[in-house]
Amino acid sequence: MVTNGNTGWRLETHDSLPSTSDLCIARAEAGEGAGLAVLAQRQTRGRGSRGRSWAGQAGNLALSVLLRPDGALHQPAVWPFLGALSLHQALGGDPRLRLKWPNDILLGDAKLAGILVERGTGAGPGWLVIGFGANLLHAPAVPGRQVACLAEIGAAPDAQDVARRVLAALDDWHSVWRRDGFDAIRSSWIARAHPLGTLLSVDLGGIRRSGTFAGLAPDGALLLEIGGREQRIDTGEVLLPHHAERPAACG
Numbered sequence: 001m002v003t004n005g006n007t008g009w010r011l012e013t014h015d016s017l018p019s020t021s022d023l024c025i026a027r028a029e030a031g032e033g034a035g036l037a038v039l040a041q042r043q044t045r046g047r048g049s050r051g052r053s054w055a056g057q058a059g060n061l062a063l064s065v066l067l068r069p070d071g072a073l074h075q076p077a078v079w080p081f082l083g084a085l086s087l088h089q090a091l092g093g094d095p096r097l098r099l100k101w102p103n104d105i106l107l108g109d110a111k112l113a114g115i116l117v118e119r120g121t122g123a124g125p126g127w128l129v130i131g132f133g134a135n136l137l138h139a140p141a142v143p144g145r146q147v148a149c150l151a152e153i154g155a156a157p158d159a160q161d162v163a164r165r166v167l168a169a170l171d172d173w174h175s176v177w178r179r180d181g182f183d184a185i186r187s188s189w190i191a192r193a194h195p196l197g198t199l200l201s202v203d204l205g206g207i208r209r210s211g212t213f214a215g216l217a218p219d220g221a222l223l224l225e226i227g228g229r230e231q232r233i234d235t236g237e238v239l240l241p242h243h244a245e246r247p248a249a250c251g
Helices: 021-028 076-090 159-179 180-193
Strands: 002-004 010-014 036-040 061-067 096-101 104-107 110-120 127-134 197-203 207-216 222-226 229-233 238-239
Touching: 002 238, 010 159, 021 061, 021 110, 036 159, 061 159, 076 104, 076 110, 076 127, 076 159, 076 180, 076 238, 110 229, 127 159, 159 180, 180 207, 197 222, 207 229
Parallel strands: 010 036
Antiparallel strands: 002 010, 036 061, 061 127, 096 104, 104 110, 110 127, 197 207, 197 238, 207 222, 222 229
């Protein structure tokens, strides 16, 4: 294990862990202070959104960070966007990498990276853990899903270098939010997402709604234009264009 206090973070690097987020959560519940960052060279039981597993092969990024709530941290909805912007920046900001609501990064239509935000209160001070996963060197086979890796468009960066860039970027985007508010985060996220007007479908637990991407609501909800009207989506899985159904014609 290596400890590094870069940019005020306490970065620990492990050869192998079941889950970087599980370790951060356990340490949070044991009283660990904010600023812990845990990187695993290999992760054996990583997880993504909606209970899916996230393979953590050697050469890919498996990083989690621990934060403690103050007044700002009591706004949990902002952190998926801060995390997504930070990871996008750490991966080099290539324009071929696009954000998918609320916190995935795509290369074309294939998932390259994502984050998972978890929080708890317990008996003591609350905690918030953000897990970052990115396919740098390998694109693991995932049945029924398109998956990509950064090595497809250039030399794969070192996972520890990417981790340090994530931590620095998270500090930067947090400062932007505190100084300029969520509107600045929202506009920055939209600028890195698929273009306005992109055909999308959203799976709402077996019910699918289709329309075109109309941006984000002031609180970060997804906006879809369906039948000439903007409709907000607060939760659901976004499907990009080859999975999307054409929206029904108006009238």
